Amino acid sequence: MKLRINGQQMEVQNDIQNVQDLLASFQLQDRILVVELNGEIVSKEQYSTQSIHDGDQVEIVHFVGGG
């Protein structure tokens, strides 16, 4: 399955069905982060139900040092 994650086109495993699977595939499940799928924020409660499809645009953001 092809996804665009953080502006980068990439191929992910086809068994990834939802946001939770996607985060787990990058070992990000325990990190403080926020996911945006096709321009819409996905709340944590929706991680296991929000399905991922070929061609989706995903943003995975977090807090970094800043003023």
Add this chain to the structure above:
Amino acid sequence: MLKIGNKTFQSRLLLGTGKYPSLEIQKKAVEVSEAEILTFAVRRMNIFDSSQPNFLEQLDLSKYTLLPNTAGAKTAEEAVRIAKLAKASGLCDMIKVEVIGCDKTLLPDPVETLKASEILLKEGFIVLPYTSDDVVLAKKLEELGVHAIMPGASPIGSGQGIINPLNLSFIIEQANIPVIVDAGVGSPADCALAMEMGADGVLLNTAVAGAKDPVKMARAMKLAIEAGRLGYEAGRIPKKRYASASSPTEGMLTT
């Protein structure tokens, strides 16, 4: 006590978390500063390196209020998007609205800042806009209902200190909400001056993170802000053109 929205703080120093030489130094500087509000930026994660250390994830979040910024935004729309992403973390409802209008000076875009602030207020955020030292803009933002005004002392990271004390004093004088001097502070003297002028707080980052000894500078800034605030509350003497003797003029041995 500093009150912003429904939250109260003992410390009047708001500290940025960027550009420290190391995570260890940063932790110590934050601790020594006794700041209760820490600013952060929202950025794309490096998803291929999940072991990358992250300062926020090492913080005791029960001790701090997070103030994410919308840095990177050049339009109101972009700022609103970043603010919503920050809030979706479930860690904060405050937002520093920062919409840059000029890459060289990093001065804020007043029109987009106003627009973003209006939208974010409607969305229920505690809104703290970073602005220039424009007196009328500060007034208009207050009328919108923002929870604090954050005029820059001088351009971000420039360390030039308060370059327009007159405008800053007008902003402080007219405001009924907290005024937090944000950006451009270089030294403890700048902090003390801002506080003596009646500012409610100071937000700084580079002045500490970029100092030769960030931990020592964090303490210096904390003390300067406390000293300036005490001086403001105590009420300084008016300036006089000529001398006025401190010792009694009566009973002098030489007359």
